Amino acid sequence: xxxxxxxxxxxxxxxxxxxxxxxxxxxxxxxxxxxxxxxxxxxxxxxxxxxxxxxxxxxxxxxxxxxxxxxxxxxxxxxxxxxxxxxxxxxxxxxxxxxxxxxxxxxxxxxxxxxxxxxxxxxxxxxxxxxxxxxxxxxxxxxxxxxxxxxxxxxxxxxxxxxxxxxxxxxxxxxxxxxxxxxxxxxxxxxxxxxxxxxxxxxxxxxxxxxxx
Amino acid sequence: xxxxxxxxxxxxxxxxxxxxxxxxxxxxxxxxxxxxxxxxxxxxxxxxxxxxxxxxxxxxxxxxxxxxxxxxxxxxxxxxxxxxxxxxxxxxxxxxxxxxxxxxxxxxxxxxxxxxxxxxxxxxxxxxxxxxxxxxxxxxxxxxxxxxxxxxxxxxxxxxxxxxxxxxxxxxxxxxxxxxxxxxxxxxxxxxxxxxxxxxxxxxxxxxxxxxxxxxxxxxxxxxxxxxxxxxxxxxxxxxxxxxxxxxxxxxxxxxxxxxxxxxxxxxxxxxxxxxxxxxxxxxxxxxxxxxxxxxxxxxxxxxxxxxxxxxxxxxxxxxxxxxxxxxxxxxxxxxxxxxxxxxxxxxxxxxxxxxxxxxxxxxxxxxxxxxxxxxxxxxxxxxxxxxx
Numbered sequence: 001x002x003x004x005x006x007x008x009x010x011x012x013x014x015x016x017x018x019x020x021x022x023x024x025x026x027x028x029x030x031x032x033x034x035x036x037x038x039x040x041x042x043x044x045x046x047x048x049x050x051x052x053x054x055x056x057x058x059x060x061x062x063x064x065x066x067x068x069x070x071x072x073x074x075x076x077x078x079x080x081x082x083x084x085x086x087x088x089x090x091x092x093x094x095x096x097x098x099x100x101x102x103x104x105x106x107x108x109x110x111x112x113x114x115x116x117x118x119x120x121x122x123x124x125x126x127x128x129x130x131x132x133x134x135x136x137x138x139x140x141x142x143x144x145x146x147x148x149x150x151x152x153x154x155x156x157x158x159x160x161x162x163x164x165x166x167x168x169x170x171x172x173x174x175x176x177x178x179x180x181x182x183x184x185x186x187x188x189x190x191x192x193x194x195x196x197x198x199x200x201x202x203x204x205x206x207x208x209x210x211x212x213x
Numbered sequence: 214x215x216x217x218x219x220x221x222x223x224x225x226x227x228x229x230x231x232x233x234x235x236x237x238x239x240x241x242x243x244x245x246x247x248x249x250x251x252x253x254x255x256x257x258x259x260x261x262x263x264x265x266x267x268x269x270x271x272x273x274x275x276x277x278x279x280x281x282x283x284x285x286x287x288x289x290x291x292x293x294x295x296x297x298x299x300x301x302x303x304x305x306x307x308x309x310x311x312x313x314x315x316x317x318x319x320x321x322x323x324x325x326x327x328x329x330x331x332x333x334x335x336x337x338x339x340x341x342x343x344x345x346x347x348x349x350x351x352x353x354x355x356x357x358x359x360x361x362x363x364x365x366x367x368x369x370x371x372x373x374x375x376x377x378x379x380x381x382x383x384x385x386x387x388x389x390x391x392x393x394x395x396x397x398x399x400x401x402x403x404x405x406x407x408x409x410x411x412x413x414x415x416x417x418x419x420x421x422x423x424x425x426x427x428x429x430x431x432x433x434x435x436x437x438x439x440x441x442x443x444x445x446x447x448x449x450x451x452x453x454x455x456x457x458x459x460x461x462x463x464x465x466x467x468x469x470x471x472x473x474x475x476x477x478x479x480x481x482x483x484x485x486x487x488x489x490x491x492x493x494x495x496x497x498x499x500x501x502x503x504x505x506x507x508x509x510x511x512x513x514x515x516x517x518x519x520x521x522x523x524x525x526x527x528x529x530x531x532x533x534x535x536x537x538x539x540x541x542x543x544x545x546x547x548x549x550x551x552x553x554x555x556x557x558x559x560x561x562x563x564x565x566x567x568x569x570x571x572x573x574x575x576x577x578x579x580x581x582x583x584x585x586x587x588x589x590x591x592x593x594x595x596x597x598x599x600x601x602x
Binding site: 007109111112114115117118126127130131 | 260261286287289291293295297299301302303304305315317357358
């Protein structure tokens with residue numbers, strides 16, 4: 001179990017910063033900019049929410065295994081695949097939160113910052129980001145928990161190779177298959193704890209914002 | 214006077230056309246006109262938040278925008294301060310941090326503190342905007358806009374949400390800040406009192422067209438009144454004669470009469486102006502305020518127009534077409550459809566005689582003056598105190 005735990009933590013170490021950067025950028029883009037293909041991009045980001053993980057995994061298999069350039073990278077069934085896989089189902093959660101967060105920032109505040117001498121980047125870092133921060137952190141907590149618990153997509157493109165791609169959720173699956181329920185339970189309790197913690201964190205963010213009662 | 218701002222531009226917004234020509238020296242200019250005439254949009258174009266389709270904007274000789282040369286400086290390079298109607302204070306920053314926002318120098322917090330001192334908020338520097346009162350927030354917004362030392366300050370009905378006394382105090386304060394900084398100011402309003410008490414120069418705007426500007430003194434000049442006030446197409450103009458009866462002064466015209474607030478220093482033929490929001494509708498079954506008793510008129514609603522948050526009624530009464538404006542939702546229990554009979558009243562002090570009244574701006578008809586007396590330190594004294602430190 002220890003090697004699976006370490007692997008899961010490694011996956012998180014890669015995914016959390018990626019979720020924050022990509023999710024925040026996409027959320028800001030969807031909330032604040034109008035461009036051609038915005039609807040298509042929106043659809044693409046949120047497709048993983050409605051697709052079964054096996055379907056998503058199959059598409060990713062084809063993408064990484066068939067496309068000439070992608071194939072050369074040799075990502076499939078290795079740690080990079082295990083790290084990338086959870087991004088797809090968890091990114092929509094982060095984007096949704098970030099988009100709501102940035103949409104909640106009054107455009108007038110950003111305009112005020114501009115008249116006070118700020119360029120677009122400064123407006124983002126001094127006004128939009130700090131005000132939307134609670135939404136971003138809440139989204140990140142939920143998305144990270146989702147990424148940690150990813151099973152289907154990881155199984156499809158990274159496989160279930162102990163020590164290489166077997167993350168905690170896959171470990172549980174293998175333990176149950178081997179009828180080692182005690183081992184499965186240990187890992188399950190760990191994951192449940194993380195899930196509850198992230199929900200509590202989200203509640204705190206919302207509570208401090210004066211949001212949901 | 215030396216010209217500081219020179220702007221001529223055209224901006225199309227759907228079917229709305231904003232056509233502006235204005236020049237301003239080292240003075241306070243007021244853009245005056247009804248809601249929806251394009252006042253706020255004019256400020257947005259000047260500040261660079263919106264690009265003109267044609268024309269140019271020059272400030273102190275710098276070209277800020279020139280559509281023919283495809284120049285349009287972003288807001289950050291224009292050095293124009295803007296106080297928004299909704300103030301737009303940063304909710305995540307304290308009063309001090311808000312004021313310091315536009316300052317780039319190394320001692321920005323000290324400079325911001327000086328500005329807070331100037332608007333008498335030293336004590337509240339660590340409060341967040343939601344912990345401040347309406348008037349205090351206005352002061353923070355003013356200080357924030359002025360702190361970076363802009364070449365021009367724009368104010369978009371910033372005192373709109375405030376009641377009489379606080380509003381008057383802030384107007385005084387603004388005038389004091391102007392005397393101190395000499396930053397030209399453009400102030401947008403639909404309140405005749407603002408025009409009267411603040412402006413050096415008035416720009417009239419109607420249906421997106423801003424072309425007329427007159428010095429505020431000549432606002433009361435008989436030669437101006439006809440054309441300008443008529444072109445505004447807003448408010449009610451009464452052409453009548455001043456008469457004195459039983460110790461009271463009246464404006465009498467063919468169809469009715471209204472009492473005026475003494476002292477009235479004019480005689481003979483005059484034109485008077487009544488702003489739409491100074492005409493109050495009366496509930497049929499409630500007693501009338503004694504102050505208004507002499508000035509009740511009865512008429513028929515000719516037209517009802519809903520403009521954004523306000524409703525405007527055109528009422529035919531006493532041989533005149535009156536404009537009455539109120540916030541949507543007021544008088545909800547009254548039947549105000551077209552053809553309906555209504556009673557309304559105008560405070561004697563809210564009738565502005567547009568004829569060379571000596572020094573008309575000292576008249577303060579619609580608000581109390583008590584607050585003025587309560588102000589502890591006059592602005593000039595505060596300035597000396599600050600310089601003394």
